[in-house]
Amino acid sequence: MKLLKIGISGVRGIVGDSMTPKLVMDFAAAFGTYVDSKSVLLGRDTRISSPMLHAACLASLLSTGCEVLDLGLCPTPMLQYQVRKSKAKGGISITAGHNDIKWNALAFINREGTYLNPFQGAEVLDIYHLGKFKKVPTDGLGRVRDTEHYADEYFEGLRAFLDAEAIRKAKLKVVIDACNGAGANFLAPMACALGFELIPVNNEPNGFFPHDPEPRPRNAQQVVSIMKVVGADIGFLLNSDVSRISVVTETGESLSEEFTFPLVADEYLKDRCGPVVTNFSTSRMIEDVARSRGCPLVRTKVGQSYAVHSLLQEEAVLAGEGSGGVAFAAFQPAFDGFLTMGFILETMARQGKTISRLVGELPRYHIVKEKIYCPPARVHSIVSEVKKFFRRHEVDTSDGIRVEDKSGWVQVRASGTEPMIRIIAEDQLKNKARERADEVINFINVLIQ
DSSP: OOOEEEETTEEEEEBTTTBOHHHHHHHHHHHHHHTTTOOEEEEEOSOTTHHHHHHHHHHHHHHTTOOEEEEEEOOHHHHHHHHHHHTOSEEEEEOOTTSOTTEEEEEEEOTTSSBOOHHHHHHHHHHHHHTOOOOOOGGGOOOEEEOOSHHHHHHHHHHHHTTHHHHHHHTOEEEEEOTTSGGGGTHHHHHHHHTOEEEEESOOOSSOOSSOSOOSGGGOHHHHHHHHHHTOSEEEEEOTTSSOEEEEETTSOBOOGGGHHHHHHHHHTTTOOSOEEEETTSOTHHHHHHHHTTOOEEEEOSSHHHHHHHHHHTTOSEEEOTTSOEEETTTBSSOOHHHHHHHHHHHHHHHTOOHHHHHHTSOOOEEEEEEEEOOHHHHHHHHHHHHHHTTTSOOBOSSSEEEEOSSEEEEEEEOSSSSEEEEEEEESSHHHHHHHHHHHHHHHHHHHO
């Protein structure tokens, strides 16, 4: 069974199975045709398959006449920032984000530095399926241009956006686990730009992940242990392309990635009132925070592309998801882990509060996240069948199946990145959240058998 996920913002699969050089070359040629042979930025994460896919992408882009600005090893938010700054027609980031080492992906970026919106994604897919790629003669072939100082430009922008002086004066000691991903080469420059003491963990960009590259509590044991030894003020976990983060407090509590967005929003919305965008799978914490700041909340489907598209459409100030991704409209329309970490440090510095105290001021819910692997051909039909389980309830089908009441909610949806069904439940009571999830899981398991 070949595992391949094709969506509006790109394509991902298991390398050597569905994600082959031929597939990558065809998709890159489709993107080069879509941007009409204009300039494209190309970057990758540290996965051992990424140099191979990078070579395939580069060849196809040049064959369509594109000028390629090759950033090499580059976190996705940094590539997105540079697309806008360089006024390129688009970009391709080779990364599978939170997926394990077997997976890789192409993420397509438009000229605004965001993931493709549904209309742009459909256009690229049409070109790919038709196979009508632009082919240029020898004198029309594209050229490769190396770009220098793009990281310096990014961190200059970050320093200008944040209160770097307050962070520097606070003399914060920060542990960051880069998971040997794309952020590994850039943590020291970030620490230098913002003025905090860095204790890096898994900071070798060697393509081998010490744990799965998803910033979640189950992967935080190393950070927790090191923080206790060095007496750090805060710890962060990153995914492989620095688009998502999670937090560890100075007390050793490894926070769910669900805390990242409300933690940022609670401070950011004090002085910047406006719409806030999130998805249907994110904790009610962000609802409570937005309401307390007098800001309307807009919900959309899961995925950075949907969140950022809505951020722009609604003229919102923030967008984010319970996965640990946050986009600040005033900086760039993209999930940016560097900025998210920097803003949390700024909040600690300006308020003079520990991270545990800031977290303690947030509303608390109990959330359960489960997944059931399922043959791709059956995923959507099984999710649809779950409606029968909730036949006595009002069902929201905006993104999968979602049912809520005063104390909590449960959602069942097809994963956009892997062949699985995701079940997420939340409640004010821990045992009730677990019960909500288990009831649905048992029902689905019977369907799959």
